[in-house]
Amino acid sequence: MQVSVESLGALERRMTFSLPAERLEAQVGGRLREIARGAKIKGFRPGKVPAKVIEQRFGAQVRAEVLDGLLRESFGNAVRENALQIAGSPRIEPAGEGGLSYVATFEVVPDFGEIDVSKLQVVRHTAEVTEADIDAMIENLRLQRRTWNPVERAAAVGDAVELETWSEVEGERLPAEGVERGATVIGSGAMFPAIEAALTGMAAGEEKAIEVEFPADWRVPQFAGKKVLVHLKATKVSEPVLPEVDAAFIKSFGVKSGELEQFRADIRTNLQRELKGALMTRLRREVGEQLIAAYAHVEMPPKLVENEARDMARQTIEQARRQGRQIGEIPADAHLPFMDAARKRVLVGLLVGEIARRNELKLEPRRLTETLNLIASTYEEPEQVIELYRNDPQLMAGLQARVMEEQVIDWIAERAQHTEQPLSFNEAIRV
Numbered sequence: 001m002q003v004s005v006e007s008l009g010a011l012e013r014r015m016t017f018s019l020p021a022e023r024l025e026a027q028v029g030g031r032l033r034e035i036a037r038g039a040k041i042k043g044f045r046p047g048k049v050p051a052k053v054i055e056q057r058f059g060a061q062v063r064a065e066v067l068d069g070l071l072r073e074s075f076g077n078a079v080r081e082n083a084l085q086i087a088g089s090p091r092i093e094p095a096g097e098g099g100l101s102y103v104a105t106f107e108v109v110p111d112f113g114e115i116d117v118s119k120l121q122v123v124r125h126t127a128e129v130t131e132a133d134i135d136a137m138i139e140n141l142r143l144q145r146r147t148w149n150p151v152e153r154a155a156a157v158g159d160a161v162e163l164e165t166w167s168e169v170e171g172e173r174l175p176a177e178g179v180e181r182g183a184t185v186i187g188s189g190a191m192f193p194a195i196e197a198a199l200t201g202m203a204a205g206e207e208k209a210i211e212v213e214f215p216a217d218w219r220v221p222q223f224a225g226k227k228v229l230v231h232l233k234a235t236k237v238s239e240p241v242l243p244e245v246d247a248a249f250i251k252s253f254g255v256k257s258g259e260l261e262q263f264r265a266d267i268r269t270n271l272q273r274e275l276k277g278a279l280m281t282r283l284r285r286e287v288g289e290q291l292i293a294a295y296a297h298v299e300m301p302p303k304l305v306e307n308e309a310r311d312m313a314r315q316t317i318e319q320a321r322r323q324g325r326q327i328g329e330i331p332a333d334a335h336l337p338f339m340d341a342a343r344k345r346v347l348v349g350l351l352v353g354e355i356a357r358r359n360e361l362k363l364e365p366r367r368l369t370e371t372l373n374l375i376a377s378t379y380e381e382p383e384q385v386i387e388l389y390r391n392d393p394q395l396m397a398g399l400q401a402r403v404m405e406e407q408v409i410d411w412i413a414e415r416a417q418h419t420e421q422p423l424s425f426n427e428a429i430r431v
Helices: 023-040 049-079 129-146 193-199 249-252 260-295 302-322 338-358 366-376 384-390 393-415 427-428
Strands: 003-007 010-017 086-094 101-108 123-126 147-150 158-167 172-175 178-185 207-213 225-242 415-424
Touching: 010 049, 023 049, 023 225, 049 101, 049 302, 049 393, 086 302, 101 302, 123 260, 123 393, 129 260, 147 158, 193 207, 260 393, 260 427, 302 338, 338 393, 366 384, 366 393, 384 393, 393 427
Parallel strands: 123 415
Antiparallel strands: 003 010, 010 101, 086 101, 147 225, 158 172, 158 178, 158 225, 207 225
């Protein structure tokens, strides 16, 4: 196979290559003959379908599949023969009409020079799950299962208050007629702080009006940046009743025995899983910041950076939409504010990959299995989750990439100059 590679810039390359016509035809013919042996087509006995009919029915699909496979294989072989390190996905297009010649345009990994991770200074955070952390989680679970009893007294922190409101802003009444009804738990921060503070001390049936100054970015446009007279009426005050940590309560969380000891053991396992993920996130960020500082001078593949920035912008917009925000037409330059962050993300990703390549680091099957089991353990049917990953190449590829990145991050941290900084569980998970 003849291959030519030319530079289009510091990191962009164009490769011209051809596919072997004989091999293409041989593979297409072989696949069609396989199909013919088992094809069931009305009017023909199995295995006796004429080759012309098989070609008409399956030829185009088989040719496209074989061509795609040969393209990938031929491009991969050419990349290895020319010792190229590809960054991102290539764009492969036919080079002319009807032939088997193709042009691939792609970017390559920059030359990082010597990568000496022993010069990096990394802070490695440590933490452990204590009995107090388990106690706190059980208390949170009790809060989740709390019930409410109406009371006649004034509302206090922790009480639920049902209320009716209407407001006056610049001479306009909102809503124009009637009231808006809602509810909040005092101390939860679910309502605007001034309103929540005003509800404290109110009993059912009491009313008051307070002046509230809303910030300029407040979610209600009519109130944003304005002073509003808010009329409040507490219609119901209820105090929380927490369930006892008895066998019925414990069984409701899937502990069949209903035993407190097993319940606490399960909570410990879940908290340790959460802590492990949080510490890895901290370590990934710490190592990433050190790599960025050490190699900020290296030029990054511009198209790869732009694509990353566009992905980041798209994810941010989708998240805003899921939160109910109205998003109009997305401008073509929506990715520009993300370019710096995208460049850093690409830099770290390429460096991690290059470190793995240079040091011949391979994915550890044991670590992959442990991570998969850890993910599956958070579901009611772990075996089904494991089977899902094993049968979905895309899911498994994503998991393998994640585990390999964590493996390399650990490898870097172990060889860097590092200090340990102990944290409490709550401090550690606030990443």
